[in-house]
Amino acid sequence: MQESWIFIGVFLLIAGIFPATPIILQSVILGPKKSNPVKNSTYECGIETFGDTWVQFKVQYYIFTLVFVVFDVGMMFLFPFAVAYGQVPAFMLVAVVGFLGIICGGLIYVWRKGALRWV
């Protein structure tokens, strides 16, 4: 088991090195280096860009991400049930259906509240 995780660690490292190599090769060795301010300017529509990009932006769907966080945490609790499913008695279904019912209740609540509507 430990070897599996060592493999994952090594693989994460290698998966980072592999794409980094051509990028460094291009930017340091192979590519030309003739930059000028016009070339490096931000490309938007052809006219010069104005104003700051990193401004406060009305993220219309922040509610969606809130709902997502709630759901994602809920989903994770279903994995232990799925793993143990083969060994547990049928009575456990009542608990899980209840749990899913609560999740559904939450979904219906946000739906009724209009949180899932595009504003």
Place this chain on the structure above:
Amino acid sequence: MEFLSNPIGVIRDWLAGLLSGFLPPDAVSLVLVILGALVVGALGLTTPLFLIWYERRLIGRMQDRVGPNRVGPEGLFQTVADALKLLSKEDITPIGADKIVYNLAPIMAVVSVLTMWAVIPLAVNIVGTDLNIGVLYIVSVGSLGTLAIMLGGWASNNKYALLGAFRTVAQLVCYEVPMILALIVPVLLASSVGVANPMSMQEVVAAQSGAWHEWFLFKAPIAFLIFFIASVAETGRAPFDLLEAESEIVAGFNIEYSGMKFGMFFVAEFLHAFTVGALVATLFLGGWSGPFVEQAPLLGVVYFILKAFAAYFLIILMRAALPRIRIDHMLDLNWKFLVPIMLAAIVAIAVTDKALPRATVGPLWNAVALFAANLVVAVIAVNWTSAAARQMRQADESRNPPGAAPAASADHGHDAPAPAASHAAH
């Protein structure tokens, strides 16, 4: 013969014997792990060279043109030529960009996809590593891709890129919910078949390797469809390509990227699409299992690649056939259709499998019952949705009678609670 049935094991033993002469045993296993990771990584990163050609030719055919056919036989080396061109370009970082994040994003995009290949089994004994929580690992690593796109779009200091990145938050994050829900089903079914560790990818495949009706595609067609749709949305390709949307926000998050950094985003996208095909093949189409695979385990690689390419072909077909979905429709499809159906399907599958277990009714009738349960959920969901749609249309028409000015699109987000009732029924 030994080599043919277990090539990786034979090479591994041979290398271990070779190295143990002058290295301590811990170092030998570390070297073997590094070599294995190098092989898997190199395989993963060279496949896009072929995938890009395959997809461009197919899309060309579907759009009634030829596609790349000049470089090499049938244009096979077109991607190599493209890569060489990208390598010889100037490295441009736009003024005002957040340099570290800007350069990190394309690498991260590739990492998030490539690392999935660590746990995808190619054959019974050919796999990067058979992690005991493989399915969960796929989920966690896959969600890194969202972060990479968000970082890239934000760091570019470009308003279109930022818009594209904001769209990813809505899209990729939301479609993770039905995807994870659908991933629960293979784990659950593998557990019910009785494998020791249903989270490991190898054992999910082993649970499907009995007969044709053991495939989770037949036991849980709804989970298959929803996993497929949600994963395609996760790759950010047409019809869910709102994050790049060439005709609206130029190229979205990767507008400021050029040269090899753009190339890495490109590679990540194509590899991700194929990875979705491979995941679908592993989790629902029986992975490496097929006839005669016990006698000749290497046949498993062929079966796996055939299944993965069949799913990949379907993804390309979707890209060629379907127009881009509007963002509010896309979120409605996710929250008001896929998630409720998937919740209902999990309950239906769990209850049916406990009511008619394999041990008493036999594997075939168990599979038939599960298929029927899925069918019932699908029929109820489709009926409910069409009834709700009809209701909405009628409300629309009574407010704006036909012949009058066309209706404003304000009521597309109209809150008809109809499909939610489908899971209340269970």
